[in-house]
Amino acid sequence: MFLNPYERLIARRYLWPGKGEGIIAVVVGFALMGVMLGVAALVVVMSVMNGFRAELFDKTTALNGHAVIQGYDGKLPDWRRIVEVAQKTQGVTSAVPLIEQPLMASAAGRVEGVLLRGMREQEIQGKQIGGNVVAGDIKMVAPGAGTVALGARLAEQLGVGIGGDISLISPAGQTTPFGTVPRIVSYRVAAVFEVGIYDYDNAFVVMPIADAQTLLMMGDAVGMVEVQTVNADRVEQILKPVAAAAKGVAEVRDWRQMNASLFEALQVERVTMFIVLSIIIVVAAFNILSSLIMLVRAKTRDIAILRTVGADRSSMVRIFVTVGLTIGALGTIGGLILAAIFLYYRQGVVNFVQLVTGQNLWDPQIRFLTELPSRTDPVEVLSIVVMTMVMSLLFTLYPALRAARTDPVQVLRYE
Template identity: 70%
Template sequence: MILNRYEKMIAKRYLLPGKGEGFIFVVAGFSVGAVALGVAALIIVMSVMNGFRAELFDKIVGLNGHAIIQGYDGRLADWQGIAEAARKTPGVQSATPLIEQPLMASANGRVEGVLVRGNRLEDIRENPVLNGKVVSGDLKTITPGSGRVAIGARLAETLGAFPGAEISLISPEGRSTPVGTVPRIVSYTVGAIFEVGIFEYDKAFVVMPMEDAQTLLMLGDQVGMVEVQVDNPDKVGPTLAPLQPLVQGKGIIVDWRQMNSALFEALEVERIAMFVVLCIIILVAAFNIASSLIMLVRAKTRDIAILRTMGASRKSMLKVFMTVGLTIGAIGIVIGVILGSIFLFFRQNVVNFIQLVTGQNLWDPSVRFLSELPSRTDPFEVLAIILVTLVLTYLATLFPARNAAATDPVQVLRYE
């Protein structure tokens, strides 16, 4: 929308409060505030939802892979051939053996359910999720035959364990006796404690070398599954489809969507629902802009009539009032983007402050999965929010601007 010089002058004049127009200015100010809050709320919520999904995806996939090839009975005998075939499949980055078994852990008279994971030594040390997440101890001390394991931070708190402490793992797969099967109990030393940031993992995981896990579970040379990483997680199904004939009769292929389908679907539905609900805030702000423009048109009816008699066209009046409304919306958008950015930058400080003031735990990791409030801003989503706000603001200016353009100077100035 291109304005000439006098149209810019009039639009600027109408944006500033005149004599007796304080109320109109206050309403316009509320409109700016409403737009700013709506835009800020949308940016904050969408960024947090994106961050939540991305953090969960990165950490879940980082520990479980994009897909697993799992044996039917928890044992995959020909895992070497399956892993080699998977590595040669186009689009596959890696295929590594993995043992994962739920057991019981005991220490200091406390018993807790755990998930024992047996990985190759290089996989333990090079895992991007575990690497750099060790809060005490050292992963390098965990070697095959050393009797040392790494456990999650929450599990360490529950069992009262620390690096150098002893924990016992209890497996129901023990030796047979005349009175039944005796559970197998093996003691290990805690070599490292890690905190990946997902409560369920930090509370349950016990990581050990694959050879030690095979001995504990009496698997021999077998493993439980093969973990697969692919180039494109969104196309993991088609990528691994050529492996189906090889796996047939031995196990199944389960990708990350199937393993966590309920969680990610719920997040996506909540994300869309929050976007729609928060757009209503911007819609209300657009109505505020429309009401302030309607009052401005009523207050400036005489001025509009005079301008029309001086040669101003209907199109000029339309452009002037649409510019006023769009400017109010644009100011609100800029303020909203700034507010949203500031909040996201200090998001964890804000959460901690509110918890301190209220005395309530607003971010319980056992409920929220993650230990901290995440955030990941998508520039395209921010652009979409700005465009939606501008469109709603534009639509809100049409009615009052058309009323201003339709002003009949003869009727207004008849008794002047």
């Protein structure tokens, strides 16, 4: 919006009401604060929701792949052929064998349900497990060494540390006249890791795939083949040739099927929070409307004089629209700065509030992740800014048009 010099001068003057107009300044201040808080709340919540989804997606797919080819009855004897077909499929970046089996574990008189994960040595020492070791040496978890790595929360639950012994209880044992005797094998804890997802840190027992095959008496079979692709959103189309090759011996399950309820709930919550928090900006826009209406009433005589000396209706519209948009713009900039500060210190803020209130606001058992995540989407931030400015403009038009319709004859009749 282009203003001539006198319109800019008047707009700057009206942004800070004069003597005796303190109530207008207060209302303008509340309008600006409302816009700032509304923008900050939207940016913070949407960034946290995006971060939550992205962290969950990154960590779950890093550990479980974009898809798994899972053998019927938990066994996949012909896994080498499946791996070969997958590796030759266009769009597949990796295909690795894996064993995953729920078992019972005991240590120091404590018993917990665990998820045994048999992996190849290079995957154990990779980024997701080996890169998140908090104690011990992951290189000690080697085939035939009789060692395992535990999730940090599971180690706490069992009360076992580095060098301690853990017994894994497998229902697949020897058959006797009195039934099947569970197979119990002891292992030494060589490393403790923390991947950042509570359910994994509270359940995973990782060992070499050869040791897992021996424990579960699976021979040369594995439980599944984990597949990574170039595009997680197109995983179903990419793996069609693999699904055809595995038909009758295994099923293909992608990340959507494995985590459908979780990611759908996050999407619904994300949309709901955006709609609810947008109401704050609507309320702030109403504050801009009320402050400008009060300003127009207070400046009726000034408007009449300006009209008398030659200012036209469009000048009045531009002046008051500029005032309203300036309030909206200043509030938006302040909100973005406030959101950036909060997101930068987000975990410190959470810890401080927990310390003051004595409440656990971020329980990993409920939130899945151990820390408050954040990932800001520039497109979403831009949409929030545009929405705020559009609302500021719309709620500014009425008082601006009212000012333009001021009749100088009626106002100055008795002056």
